[in-house]
Amino acid sequence: MSARHIASLIAVVASLVLPVAAQPVAIVGGKVWTGTRQGTVPSAVVVIDNGRVVSVNKAGSPVPLDATVIDAGGKWVTPGLIAAFSRTGIVEVDAEETTDDTSAGKSDYSVALDAADGFNPDATAIAVTRVEGITRIVVAPEASSNLFAGQGFVADTTGAVGTEIDRKAFVLISLGEHGASLAGGSRPAAWAQLRAALDDAKAYPGRYLASNEGTALDRVDAAALAPAARGQQLILIEANKASDLNAIMDFAAANSDLDIAIVGADEGWRVAPRLAKSGIPVIVDAFSNLPASFERLGATGENAARLKAAGVTVAIAAISDGTHNARLAMQIAGNAVANGLSHDDAMDALTTAPAAIFGLQGLGVIGPGSRADIVVWDGDPLEVTSNPDVVMIDGEVQSMVTRQSQLRDRYLKLDERERPLAYVKP
Amino acid sequence: MNRVSLTGVLCMALLLAACGGKNDASGDEAITVPKDPFPSTYTAYPNVAVFISNATIIDGTGAKIENGSLLLVDGKVSAIGKDIEAPADAKKIDASGRWVTPGIIDNHSHLGAYPSPGVSSLSDGNEISAPVTAEVWVEHSVWPQDPGFTRALAGGITSLQILPGSANLFGGRGVVLKNVPSRTVQGMKFPGAPYTLKMACGENPKRVYGYGGGRFPGGAPYSRMGNVAGYRAAWIQATDYKRKWDKYEKEGGDAPTRDLELDTLKGVLDGDILVHMHCYRADEMAQVMDISKEFGYKVTAFHHAVESYKIADKLAEYGACSSMWADWWGFKMEAYDGIKENIPLVHKAGACAIVHSDSEVGIQRLNQEAAKAWADGKKVGINISEEEAWQWLSLNPAKSLGIDTKTGSLVPGKMADVVIWSGNPFSVYSKADQVYIDGALMYDRSDATRRPVSDFELGQPGEGDLK
Structure with missing residues (x-):
């Protein structure tokens, strides 16, 4: 993924930062480890509203018309x-x-x-x-x-x-x-x-x-x-x-x-x-x-x-x-x-x-009424090669930018021919 | 009898092999500095021919063989590939679903010098009595009964470098070991491995000396500029010492008085001893590279190198390795800019990247540390194959220790230092099933008789337990 792609991904994520009572969010298609008696749902629709989980249903279940959809196809979804x-x-x-x-x-x-x-x-x-x-x-x-x-x-x-x-x-x-x-x-x-x-x-x-x-x-x-x-x-x-x-x-x-x-x-x-x-x-x-x-x-x-x-x-x-x-x-x-x-x-x-x-x-759970702390992972969350793609706290999608990611993006290309890297502000 | 001739007598009596024996102009035996006064007594343990088949093999040079075979004979890699015949007398191992790699080499460990248990009487890793203690050799601190060696073995470590700590500007000599249990350090020493010298940049020397918290008399260095002055002053002395020895060797006359500290520094200037330097910050590494050019030596590897990603191009050009963690950061200012993509960024720049531990915990799963860095690189578009990334764990550290012609990859003729993993070693769930060192089975997870227990753990809770 190029720096530009990262920037656009960040923009997408940033656009998802919603005020809590705005509109529902649906996480669709992920393998959801619920932490409840529901166990692991291989492909699920998780609906979130008002900072809380509304429902966890099998894929194909209805998604609210006004929901922002997060595609979790092929990914893992766990409680924060x-x-x-x-x-x-x-x-x-x-x-x-x-x-x-x-x-x-x-x-x-x-x-x-x-x-x-x-x-x-x-x-x-x-x-x-x-x-x-x-x-x-x-x-x-x-x-x-x-x-x-x-x-x-x-x-x-x-x-x-x-x-x-x-x-x-x-x-x-x-x-x-x-x-x-x-x-x-x-x-x-x-x-x-x-x-x-x-x-x-x-x-x-x-x-x-x-x-x-x-x-x-x-x-x-x-x-x-x-x-x-x-x-x-x-x-x-x-x-x-x-x-x-x-x-x-x-x-x-x-x-x-x-x-x-x-x-x-x-x-x-x-x-x-x-x-x-x-x-x-x-x-x-x-x-x-x-x-x-x-x-x-x-x-x-x-x-x-x-x-x-x-x-x-x-x-x-x-x-x-x-x-x-x-x-x-x-x-x-x-x-x-x-x-x-x-x-x-x-x-x-x-x-x-x-x-x-x-x-x-x-x-610690994803179930009806639980607080919507939810993570979408690109693989098994316990695997050393996995990373989160989306982190949500109380229903709000969080920024994935850290001081470390900014340092990384500044130094991805060690090219100072035009100007010092200090002018690169990811 | 003066000191010099005493040295000469000892030299002749005890160390004939190391002392050479050329006559100088006066006809007296020439004085030389013994290069190996604590020689390795390690020899490979008995082995049988082993034929491992149906494995996914990472060969350590950057290649992968699916459904491959590996033949180990007489403690060496004999053959590797897809179409190898199993000799009739070989022990046959069907490694279906399993992975085979070269043994992992950790080039930054303090096992034995800071062993478990971490009690004060066993803490022997830093000779903090002065900022320059190039005269100490860490092998004289290594306690071979450290249970950490056995845990590292279970993590697939077949060779490792033990270094003195980073309190001093010059911390002393490091030592390269084979990870075999032994009653003595000599029984672990990697035969023929060059000596190394530990040096340190940055916060530690100035904190320990200038700001010694009342424990020490104080004095230089108080600052990073004090650090640099300290290195340069020592190299000036070493240059002078070397000049005297070179002159003596060429022209004879009175031999220079030996100096243990300068022996080691001269060894670096002679190209016999490899410099391993603890250095976090990019700007300091750049200065150290200049110092090395000023005095005509080479830094083989920067250790920790948390900011190598900022000057990966310069490190590639100079030709220094960076020994790095996957994700340690923030514990002090010089580690503040640590990022998870440091290792892949160094690799991408064409510089030599190494995954190191500096930890009795981390050394047990360096494969996982490499996997984290590999995945984090991939996430930002640095696509490196697993088999390329494995060079961070065996061939590159072997290069940094001057043992890459002997181990570090599964090339015929090299030492049969091999790990059979239960699955892909880039997975957290995979474990080392068997570990071979020079073709001898030194660890088998499923066989308690092949799992060493150090003296310290005998008779203690959990003796011989799966750890």
């Missing part, structure tokens, strides 16, 4: 994918501290640190992530002063200045080696801190009537932990070692009102039946298959498949590279398939599973 664990949009350049809002080791606060306060919809990684088919990002802060990283959020990837954010979607806590180190130097120190903090939060505000200080948390952090301590907010815990996962399940059993999910879980397969029984879902990175640390000795690429086979809810994310390459989640899921996970389960791990873990209503 969800990056189940990322740091997208809170960092521009990792090594430049001034652009990095992931952590604050010198802050007086921890649980109260709300990552959404650092969200930058202009971050270049957002468009880069969007054009790969990810329409929602779960964004987590990073633990740095103690084992409480703070509050995470969920956002769309429109990059709109006024992006709506689902704030305080969860509290992130680091256990394992990282948490132990942050809590003072050992796992016992981490658990002592966690139990004392939970106790403070449960006793909030009563314990703080006379003083700003609790046993482990000050007033501000105790207030921030209170919803999670009362089971009203998801607690996401980072841990990998089988014994750490068992300790979390003991803790969950003793505090049955808490809503807990685990991120990492590299040795999850070793305690998979108990995880399934506990109902605790996990977010895994299926690339992790090395004894990268002493808490990952049993890491294997088959972790996702074994967890799923045991009945655990499994989401897949690019945990180790979530600032700029959350987009690797699809390749990671594809590798999980190569290591025994079914294709449907891998798709679930990028859509319905994260939607269930984070309570994202109407997302």
Whole structure:
């Protein structure tokens, strides 16, 4: 495809950017993975109106007369994918501290640190992530002063200045080696801190009537932990070692009102039946298959498949590279398939599973009434050679232009005979 | 006994082969710099003749053979094509539906030097004590029990270059290995491969030294201009050192005092040691090419080379390879302009493109990294065939390591470094079924007895598991 063709394709896509209540859109002829009981419809008509999916029917079903038609013949159509664990949009350049809002080791606060306060919809990684088919990002802060990283959020990837954010979607806590180190130097120190903090939060505000200080948390952090301590907010815990996962399940059993999910879980397969029984879902990175640390000795690429086979809810994310390459989640899921996970389960791990873990209503599926986050792909979405052709968020077709695509188009032809390339503005 | 004659005695006692033995004018044994004091002890493991048939073969030179056959005899590629007879004694493998390629060669790895587990006592990849540490050799850091080698093998890696890190302007010597499990590094060293020198541009040297965060005394370089001054000052010393040795070799007299650091730099100026330079930005690569011309050496490959697409024409003209990721970007300023089409754009300009990992994770699936770049190029009209693109994974890295006459393509006479894939290796779902190194079956996914387990993983959770 020449640069001119790309330009015209961009123009076509741009012309499809419609205000939400304008007119219906029909995606016609694609192989639709719905994420619902409808399963995969080999050739379908998906009708979208008002930012919502109206219907998913077999090809040949009527298309509204006023609908804008997107031809998806020979292509895959999926729900917009969800990056189940990322740091997208809170960092521009990792090594430049001034652009990095992931952590604050010198802050007086921890649980109260709300990552959404650092969200930058202009971050270049957002468009880069969007054009790969990810329409929602779960964004987590990073633990740095103690084992409480703070509050995470969920956002769309429109990059709109006024992006709506689902704030305080969860509290992130680091256990394992990282948490132990942050809590003072050992796992016992981490658990002592966690139990004392939970106790403070449960006793909030009563314990703080006379003083700003609790046993482990000050007033501000105790207030921030209170919803999670009362089971009203998801607690996401980072841990990998089988014994750490068992300790979390003991803790969950003793505090049955808490809503807990685990991120990492590299040795999850070793305690998979108990995880399934506990109902605790996990977010895994299926690339992790090395004894990268002493808490990952049993890491294997088959972790996702074994967890799923045991009945655990499994989401897949690019945990180790979530600032700029959350987009690797699809390749990671594809590798999980190569290591025994079914294709449907891998798709679930990028859509319905994260939607269930984070309570994202109407997302991760294509069905009547669902939010119209939809991606049209030029091939199997898990295949490394596939790319999206159309990305839609809440019914609006999104721009496929990124800073990277502009750089690419500027340098497609290294011809400066007439003038410097700085005058080429794709 | 002075230092020089001591060296001479050691040389004669221990290293006769390497020391030559020409007499100088005085009749004393001439002093020479040993070129191979840690020689490879690797020899091919026992093998039988193998006849692989009905395969889709990518030969590594840019060609593809459908329904082809490949014969491996005595550890070498013996024949390749459509109409090959199977010798009676050959082991016959029906590879219907499967693909066969040359083994993948990663020319940028830190396995063994930054091994798993990533604990501080095993982290030996950067000698950050000074900006110029050309005297260190990374093979002295490589821990052969790194489980990462076994994972790389499962990903079809048959040879790899281990490099020191990029903290220093001159990081030290790299080493080329065959990816065979061994008790010693010498047992992995690629026989006859030239040495390499790791150099680094840009942010890392100035961050580690000038802005060492209080860990180091500070001092140059604080800036990119400091980096360039550092390279040039070292090459000036090396030029002087080489002149003294050249004079000594020609005229005799007192041998120059040996200097480990300058031995390596002189090796580059002599054309014996290949320069591999970590460099992200286009403008810096252009300057480094000029520096190399000033001092009369050649940069064999720029590594990471995130902005190679901006000067692909100049890189083609100069003749340097670019070792690249498919899609890493943004983690620091010099990686900010990374694009997914870098590799195909470099290829399209006629320059040498290489897919590298710099990662114990990425090295396990370099075929997928190539596939991503290949597809992203195709999406913008850069049509490269899969078989051409495979050169990014074997022949081009082999060229960059000076081993392309021995491996990197399935040409009769070359080492039988071969991977049989379960399907098209440009698919995420394909896996290496079997990996042959010098004709010996070193990995078989379906046979636990052919899947190596490092000492470290013995007796640990998941020992011998499918990884």
